[in-house]
Amino acid sequence: MNLNKISPYPTPLIKLESDYLNKQNVNLYIKRIDLIHPYISGNKWFKLFYNLIEAKEIGEDTLLTFGGAFSNHIYAVAAAGNEYGFKTIGIIRGEKHLPLNPTLRFAESCGMKFYFVNRSLYRQKESSEFKEWLEDKFGNFYLLPEGGTNSLAVKGCSEIITSIDMEFDYICTACGTGGTLAGLVCGLSGKENALGFSVLKGGDFLIKNVEKNIQKFSGEIFHNWDIKLNYHFGGYAKITNELINFVKMFEKNYGVPIEPIYTGKMIYGIFDLIKNNYFKKNSTIIALHTGGMQGLKGLQNKIKKYTSSL
Numbered sequence: 001m002n003l004n005k006i007s008p009y010p011t012p013l014i015k016l017e018s019d020y021l022n023k024q025n026v027n028l029y030i031k032r033i034d035l036i037h038p039y040i041s042g043n044k045w046f047k048l049f050y051n052l053i054e055a056k057e058i059g060e061d062t063l064l065t066f067g068g069a070f071s072n073h074i075y076a077v078a079a080a081g082n083e084y085g086f087k088t089i090g091i092i093r094g095e096k097h098l099p100l101n102p103t104l105r106f107a108e109s110c111g112m113k114f115y116f117v118n119r120s121l122y123r124q125k126e127s128s129e130f131k132e133w134l135e136d137k138f139g140n141f142y143l144l145p146e147g148g149t150n151s152l153a154v155k156g157c158s159e160i161i162t163s164i165d166m167e168f169d170y171i172c173t174a175c176g177t178g179g180t181l182a183g184l185v186c187g188l189s190g191k192e193n194a195l196g197f198s199v200l201k202g203g204d205f206l207i208k209n210v211e212k213n214i215q216k217f218s219g220e221i222f223h224n225w226d227i228k229l230n231y232h233f234g235g236y237a238k239i240t241n242e243l244i245n246f247v248k249m250f251e252k253n254y255g256v257p258i259e260p261i262y263t264g265k266m267i268y269g270i271f272d273l274i275k276n277n278y279f280k281k282n283s284t285i286i287a288l289h290t291g292g293m294q295g296l297k298g299l300q301n302k303i304k305k306y307t308s309s310l
Protein backbone atom coordinates (compact mmCIF):
# COMPACT_ATOMS: atom_id res chain seq x y z
CA MET A 1 0.00 0.00 0.00
CA ASN A 2 1.34 3.40 -0.94
CA LEU A 3 -0.21 6.13 1.15
CA ASN A 4 3.05 8.04 1.49
CA LYS A 5 2.49 10.71 -1.05
CA ILE A 6 -0.47 13.02 -1.38
CA SER A 7 -0.36 12.84 -5.14
CA PRO A 8 0.98 9.88 -7.08
CA TYR A 9 1.70 12.07 -10.06
CA PRO A 10 1.28 15.75 -10.96
CA THR A 11 -1.89 16.66 -12.84
CA PRO A 12 -2.06 18.99 -15.86
CA LEU A 13 -2.95 22.66 -15.65
CA ILE A 14 -4.29 23.52 -19.09
CA LYS A 15 -4.85 26.98 -20.55
CA LEU A 16 -8.17 27.22 -22.38
CA GLU A 17 -7.63 29.12 -25.61
CA SER A 18 -10.25 30.91 -27.67
CA ASP A 19 -10.84 34.22 -29.41
CA TYR A 20 -13.73 34.76 -27.01
CA LEU A 21 -11.57 34.46 -23.89
CA ASN A 22 -8.93 36.72 -25.48
CA LYS A 23 -11.57 39.28 -26.29
CA GLN A 24 -12.86 39.15 -22.72
CA ASN A 25 -9.30 39.69 -21.42
CA VAL A 26 -9.18 36.76 -19.04
CA ASN A 27 -6.81 33.82 -18.70
CA LEU A 28 -8.80 30.70 -17.95
CA TYR A 29 -7.11 27.46 -16.90
CA ILE A 30 -8.48 24.08 -15.96
CA LYS A 31 -6.68 22.02 -13.31
CA ARG A 32 -7.24 18.38 -14.19
CA ILE A 33 -7.24 16.79 -10.73
CA ASP A 34 -9.82 14.46 -12.27
CA LEU A 35 -6.81 12.70 -13.81
CA ILE A 36 -5.12 11.99 -10.48
CA HIS A 37 -6.46 8.44 -10.29
CA PRO A 38 -8.69 6.43 -12.65
CA TYR A 39 -11.27 5.66 -9.95
CA ILE A 40 -10.48 7.84 -6.91
CA SER A 41 -10.72 10.88 -9.08
CA GLY A 42 -10.63 14.65 -8.55
CA ASN A 43 -11.56 16.06 -5.17
CA LYS A 44 -12.33 12.51 -3.94
CA TRP A 45 -8.64 11.69 -3.86
CA PHE A 46 -7.85 14.73 -1.76
CA LYS A 47 -10.86 14.22 0.53
CA LEU A 48 -10.11 10.58 1.20
CA PHE A 49 -6.36 10.51 1.46
CA TYR A 50 -5.82 11.61 5.09
CA ASN A 51 -8.90 9.70 6.15
CA LEU A 52 -7.41 6.48 4.80
CA ILE A 53 -4.17 7.15 6.67
CA GLU A 54 -6.11 7.85 9.87
CA ALA A 55 -8.22 4.69 9.46
CA LYS A 56 -5.02 2.62 9.05
CA GLU A 57 -3.36 4.29 12.01
CA ILE A 58 -6.23 3.56 14.38
CA GLY A 59 -6.49 0.00 13.07
CA GLU A 60 -9.93 0.15 11.45
CA ASP A 61 -10.31 -2.30 8.60
CA THR A 62 -13.77 -1.20 7.40
CA LEU A 63 -14.92 2.07 5.87
CA LEU A 64 -18.61 2.88 6.17
CA THR A 65 -20.20 5.74 4.31
CA PHE A 66 -23.43 7.14 2.89
CA GLY A 67 -24.63 8.29 -0.48
CA GLY A 68 -27.21 8.29 -3.23
CA ALA A 69 -27.30 5.52 -5.82
CA PHE A 70 -25.27 7.55 -8.35
CA SER A 71 -22.83 9.05 -5.84
CA ASN A 72 -19.27 9.83 -6.94
CA HIS A 73 -18.28 9.49 -3.29
CA ILE A 74 -19.67 5.94 -2.99
CA TYR A 75 -17.81 5.02 -6.18
CA ALA A 76 -14.52 6.47 -4.90
CA VAL A 77 -14.77 4.96 -1.40
CA ALA A 78 -15.42 1.53 -2.91
CA ALA A 79 -12.38 1.93 -5.19
CA ALA A 80 -10.21 3.20 -2.32
CA GLY A 81 -11.21 0.25 -0.15
CA ASN A 82 -10.33 -2.14 -2.91
CA GLU A 83 -6.99 -0.50 -3.62
CA TYR A 84 -5.85 0.14 -0.05
CA GLY A 85 -7.17 -2.96 1.69
CA PHE A 86 -10.34 -1.88 3.52
CA LYS A 87 -13.72 -3.57 3.58
CA THR A 88 -16.38 -1.07 2.55
CA ILE A 89 -20.03 -0.62 3.46
CA GLY A 90 -22.29 1.81 1.59
CA ILE A 91 -25.52 2.98 3.21
CA ILE A 92 -27.52 3.91 0.13
CA ARG A 93 -30.43 6.36 0.09
CA GLY A 94 -33.66 4.90 -1.31
CA GLU A 95 -34.80 1.51 -2.48
CA LYS A 96 -32.68 -1.09 -4.19
CA HIS A 97 -33.29 -1.24 -7.94
CA LEU A 98 -32.14 -4.19 -9.99
CA PRO A 99 -30.17 -4.35 -12.13
CA LEU A 100 -27.84 -2.08 -10.17
CA ASN A 101 -26.90 1.14 -11.94
CA PRO A 102 -23.30 1.49 -13.29
CA THR A 103 -22.09 3.34 -10.14
CA LEU A 104 -23.31 0.66 -7.75
CA ARG A 105 -22.26 -2.15 -10.08
CA PHE A 106 -18.73 -0.80 -10.01
CA ALA A 107 -18.81 -0.33 -6.22
CA GLU A 108 -20.06 -3.90 -5.79
CA SER A 109 -17.27 -5.18 -8.04
CA CYS A 110 -14.84 -3.48 -5.64
CA GLY A 111 -16.32 -5.48 -2.79
CA MET A 112 -18.61 -2.84 -1.29
CA LYS A 113 -21.58 -4.21 0.65
CA PHE A 114 -24.76 -2.14 0.41
CA TYR A 115 -27.49 -1.44 2.85
CA PHE A 116 -30.44 0.45 1.35
CA VAL A 117 -32.42 2.71 3.68
CA ASN A 118 -35.58 4.67 2.99
CA ARG A 119 -35.32 8.43 2.69
CA SER A 120 -36.76 9.28 6.11
CA LEU A 121 -34.34 6.94 7.90
CA TYR A 122 -31.50 8.23 5.71
CA ARG A 123 -32.21 11.78 6.89
CA GLN A 124 -31.42 10.64 10.44
CA LYS A 125 -27.99 9.31 9.50
CA GLU A 126 -26.16 11.85 11.64
CA SER A 127 -28.06 11.04 14.83
CA SER A 128 -26.37 9.12 17.63
CA GLU A 129 -29.22 6.54 17.55
CA PHE A 130 -28.53 5.80 13.91
CA LYS A 131 -24.80 5.47 14.59
CA GLU A 132 -25.49 3.05 17.46
CA TRP A 133 -27.78 1.05 15.20
CA LEU A 134 -25.03 0.88 12.56
CA GLU A 135 -22.51 -0.26 15.18
CA ASP A 136 -24.86 -2.99 16.38
CA LYS A 137 -25.37 -4.13 12.81
CA PHE A 138 -21.86 -3.80 11.35
CA GLY A 139 -19.46 -3.77 14.34
CA ASN A 140 -16.45 -1.42 14.24
CA PHE A 141 -15.92 0.85 11.27
CA TYR A 142 -14.32 4.12 10.22
CA LEU A 143 -17.15 6.50 9.41
CA LEU A 144 -16.90 8.75 6.39
CA PRO A 145 -19.74 11.27 6.20
CA GLU A 146 -21.93 11.68 3.12
CA GLY A 147 -19.90 13.49 0.45
CA GLY A 148 -16.74 12.72 2.46
CA THR A 149 -16.45 16.12 4.12
CA ASN A 150 -14.71 16.26 7.49
CA SER A 151 -11.61 18.05 8.80
CA LEU A 152 -9.23 15.52 7.28
CA ALA A 153 -10.94 16.03 3.92
CA VAL A 154 -10.52 19.80 4.29
CA LYS A 155 -6.83 19.23 5.10
CA GLY A 156 -6.46 17.09 1.97
CA CYS A 157 -8.22 19.63 -0.24
CA SER A 158 -6.04 22.44 1.13
CA GLU A 159 -3.15 20.63 -0.59
CA ILE A 160 -4.76 21.12 -4.00
CA ILE A 161 -3.40 24.65 -3.74
CA THR A 162 0.17 23.44 -3.21
CA SER A 163 -0.15 21.36 -6.34
CA ILE A 164 -0.53 24.54 -8.45
CA ASP A 165 2.78 26.18 -9.27
CA MET A 166 1.53 29.24 -11.08
CA GLU A 167 0.27 32.63 -9.96
CA PHE A 168 -3.46 33.14 -10.26
CA ASP A 169 -6.27 35.39 -9.02
CA TYR A 170 -9.19 33.00 -8.63
CA ILE A 171 -9.64 29.29 -8.05
CA CYS A 172 -13.12 27.90 -8.70
CA THR A 173 -14.86 24.69 -7.66
CA ALA A 174 -18.30 23.13 -7.81
CA CYS A 175 -19.89 22.87 -4.34
CA GLY A 176 -22.03 20.11 -2.88
CA THR A 177 -21.17 19.94 0.82
CA GLY A 178 -18.61 22.74 0.42
CA GLY A 179 -15.73 20.67 1.85
CA THR A 180 -13.59 21.13 -1.23
CA LEU A 181 -14.11 24.90 -1.19
CA ALA A 182 -13.28 25.02 2.55
CA GLY A 183 -10.03 23.19 1.79
CA LEU A 184 -9.13 25.57 -1.03
CA VAL A 185 -9.76 28.57 1.23
CA CYS A 186 -7.53 27.07 3.96
CA GLY A 187 -4.83 26.34 1.37
CA LEU A 188 -4.92 29.93 0.10
CA SER A 189 -4.41 31.31 3.67
CA GLY A 190 -5.99 34.63 2.80
CA LYS A 191 -4.23 35.10 -0.55
CA GLU A 192 -6.03 35.04 -3.91
CA ASN A 193 -9.75 34.26 -4.13
CA ALA A 194 -11.77 31.07 -4.02
CA LEU A 195 -15.15 30.88 -5.74
CA GLY A 196 -17.64 28.08 -5.22
CA PHE A 197 -20.58 27.29 -7.50
CA SER A 198 -23.43 25.58 -5.70
CA VAL A 199 -24.93 22.64 -7.57
CA LEU A 200 -27.83 22.59 -5.10
CA LYS A 201 -30.74 24.90 -4.54
CA GLY A 202 -30.77 27.00 -1.37
CA GLY A 203 -27.23 27.84 -0.38
CA ASP A 204 -27.50 29.26 3.15
CA PHE A 205 -26.62 25.96 4.79
CA LEU A 206 -23.72 25.64 2.35
CA ILE A 207 -22.20 28.99 3.28
CA LYS A 208 -22.50 28.10 6.98
CA ASN A 209 -20.95 24.70 6.35
CA VAL A 210 -17.98 26.20 4.56
CA GLU A 211 -17.44 28.77 7.32
CA LYS A 212 -17.65 26.03 9.96
CA ASN A 213 -15.24 23.73 8.14
CA ILE A 214 -12.70 26.50 7.51
CA GLN A 215 -12.72 27.46 11.18
CA LYS A 216 -12.60 23.91 12.42
CA PHE A 217 -9.54 23.09 10.36
CA SER A 218 -7.61 26.39 10.33
CA GLY A 219 -9.01 28.20 13.40
CA GLU A 220 -9.27 31.28 11.18
CA ILE A 221 -11.87 33.39 9.45
CA PHE A 222 -11.15 34.30 5.84
CA HIS A 223 -12.98 36.74 3.60
CA ASN A 224 -11.41 35.90 0.25
CA TRP A 225 -14.13 33.49 -0.86
CA ASP A 226 -17.69 33.48 -2.10
CA ILE A 227 -20.30 31.00 -3.31
CA LYS A 228 -22.38 31.68 -6.39
CA LEU A 229 -25.87 30.32 -5.82
CA ASN A 230 -27.51 30.94 -9.20
CA TYR A 231 -26.10 28.13 -11.28
CA HIS A 232 -27.86 25.06 -9.88
CA PHE A 233 -30.23 24.65 -12.88
CA GLY A 234 -33.15 23.66 -10.67
CA GLY A 235 -31.28 21.70 -8.00
CA TYR A 236 -29.04 18.74 -7.39
CA ALA A 237 -28.72 16.47 -10.45
CA LYS A 238 -31.22 18.60 -12.38
CA ILE A 239 -30.26 19.34 -15.96
CA THR A 240 -31.72 21.44 -18.76
CA ASN A 241 -31.29 21.76 -22.52
CA GLU A 242 -29.27 24.89 -22.01
CA LEU A 243 -26.85 23.16 -19.65
CA ILE A 244 -26.38 20.10 -21.86
CA ASN A 245 -25.87 22.34 -24.86
CA PHE A 246 -23.26 24.32 -22.97
CA VAL A 247 -21.40 21.17 -21.83
CA LYS A 248 -21.25 19.94 -25.44
CA MET A 249 -20.10 23.32 -26.72
CA PHE A 250 -17.40 23.48 -24.06
CA GLU A 251 -16.10 19.98 -24.82
CA LYS A 252 -16.04 20.70 -28.55
CA ASN A 253 -14.36 24.10 -28.31
CA TYR A 254 -11.88 23.39 -25.54
CA GLY A 255 -11.30 19.63 -25.81
CA VAL A 256 -11.87 18.90 -22.11
CA PRO A 257 -14.57 16.39 -21.10
CA ILE A 258 -16.86 17.59 -18.31
CA GLU A 259 -20.21 16.44 -16.93
CA PRO A 260 -23.43 18.33 -16.17
CA ILE A 261 -23.90 17.60 -12.45
CA TYR A 262 -20.85 19.38 -11.02
CA THR A 263 -18.17 20.66 -13.41
CA GLY A 264 -20.68 21.65 -16.12
CA LYS A 265 -22.57 23.91 -13.72
CA MET A 266 -19.35 25.48 -12.44
CA ILE A 267 -17.94 26.16 -15.90
CA TYR A 268 -21.27 27.54 -17.09
CA GLY A 269 -21.15 29.87 -14.07
CA ILE A 270 -17.57 30.95 -14.79
CA PHE A 271 -18.44 31.76 -18.43
CA ASP A 272 -21.50 33.69 -17.28
CA LEU A 273 -19.39 35.72 -14.82
CA ILE A 274 -16.82 36.35 -17.57
CA LYS A 275 -19.60 37.57 -19.88
CA ASN A 276 -20.79 39.94 -17.15
CA ASN A 277 -17.27 41.32 -16.52
CA TYR A 278 -17.16 39.99 -12.96
CA PHE A 279 -13.42 39.32 -13.19
CA LYS A 280 -10.97 42.22 -13.47
CA LYS A 281 -9.18 42.68 -16.78
CA ASN A 282 -6.30 40.19 -17.25
CA SER A 283 -7.42 38.04 -14.33
CA THR A 284 -6.11 34.50 -14.19
CA ILE A 285 -8.83 32.06 -13.20
CA ILE A 286 -8.36 28.38 -12.44
CA ALA A 287 -11.36 26.04 -12.74
CA LEU A 288 -10.90 22.83 -10.78
CA HIS A 289 -11.95 19.71 -12.63
CA THR A 290 -13.19 17.74 -9.64
CA GLY A 291 -14.00 14.58 -11.60
CA GLY A 292 -17.43 12.95 -11.50
CA MET A 293 -17.14 11.53 -15.01
CA GLN A 294 -18.23 8.08 -13.78
CA GLY A 295 -21.71 9.52 -13.21
CA LEU A 296 -22.18 10.04 -16.95
CA LYS A 297 -22.85 6.34 -17.48
CA GLY A 298 -25.94 6.51 -15.29
CA LEU A 299 -27.07 9.78 -16.90
CA GLN A 300 -27.11 8.67 -20.53
CA ASN A 301 -30.89 8.23 -20.82
CA LYS A 302 -31.60 11.59 -19.21
CA ILE A 303 -29.05 13.32 -21.47
CA LYS A 304 -30.44 11.60 -24.59
CA LYS A 305 -33.87 12.94 -23.74
CA TYR A 306 -32.46 16.47 -23.77
CA THR A 307 -30.21 16.11 -26.79
CA SER A 308 -33.00 14.57 -28.88
CA SER A 309 -35.15 17.63 -28.20
CA LEU A 310 -32.39 20.09 -29.20
Ligand SMILES: Cc1ncc(COP(=O)(O)O)c(C=O)c1O
Nearest residue numbers: 072175176177178179180290292
Ligand atom coordinates in the same frame (compact mmCIF):
# COMPACT_ATOMS: atom_id res chain seq x y z
C1 LIG B 1 -17.33 15.70 -9.13
C2 LIG B 1 -17.61 16.49 -7.92
N1 LIG B 1 -17.28 17.78 -7.90
C3 LIG B 1 -17.54 18.56 -6.82
C4 LIG B 1 -18.15 18.05 -5.70
C5 LIG B 1 -18.44 18.96 -4.56
O1 LIG B 1 -17.59 18.71 -3.49
P1 LIG B 1 -17.96 19.19 -2.04
O2 LIG B 1 -19.00 18.24 -1.51
O3 LIG B 1 -16.69 19.09 -1.30
O4 LIG B 1 -18.49 20.57 -2.13
C6 LIG B 1 -18.50 16.68 -5.68
C7 LIG B 1 -19.14 16.09 -4.48
O5 LIG B 1 -18.47 15.57 -3.65
C8 LIG B 1 -18.23 15.89 -6.80
O6 LIG B 1 -18.56 14.58 -6.84
